[in-house]
Amino acid sequence: MNLSLPENKRLRFLRWFDFRSGRLGMIAYIxxxxxxxxxxxxxxxxxxxxxxxxxxxxxxxxFVQIARSPLFLTLDVILLAGILIHGLNGLRIALTGFGVGVRGQKPLFVAFMLVAAVALIAGALKIFAG
Known part of the structure; x- marks a missing residue:
């Protein structure tokens, strides 16, 4: 009796990181x-x-002198990216939960991520400009 799982079930979680499938919902989830x-x-x-x-x-x-270094400024930009992506994706999820945009979740996700990208670029310029 073979108790081992088939290969596809054992490594199923690796498919989370396979963006080639084009499943936008999974990308939003991750x-x-x-x-x-x-x-x-x-x-x-x-x-x-x-x-x-x-x-x-x-x-x-x-500490403030260290925090003004390029490494810390880059970490600030990464933090801003996380805040924007998480916040706007959370807003999309909340709207969907209230029944707004249920049929248009993918375009709404793309639109919110474009807004996040524009805000991130503006924020990064502001952070590095001083």
Missing amino acids: LNRVTAIGLVVYLYLHLAVLSILAGGPAQWDA
């Missing part, structure tokens, strides 16, 4: 989960950084 995890991680990091305030002005000023 983006929502990944950005949610990223935002939760950021929340804990943010709380840890706020603890630097207890070290006094000198320690805070040293």
Whole structure:
């Protein structure tokens, strides 16, 4: 008796990351989960950084110098991307839950992601411009 699962069932979860299938709903699902995890991680990091305030002005000023580095500015842009993608996708899900745009979920997702891209570009320019 063979108790092992067929290959396609054992590795089924890998299909989550196969974007070639063109399933836009799956891409939206993955983006929502990944950005949610990223935002939760950021929340804990943010709380840890706020603890630097207890070290006094000198320690805070040293951190601000580090936070103005290109690496941290790039991380700010990534954070902005996560906020925009998660927020707008969440808005799409909420609208769909209320019965608005149920038949047009894919165009609504694409439109919201285009809005996110434009806002991300504008935000990145603002972040790196100072």
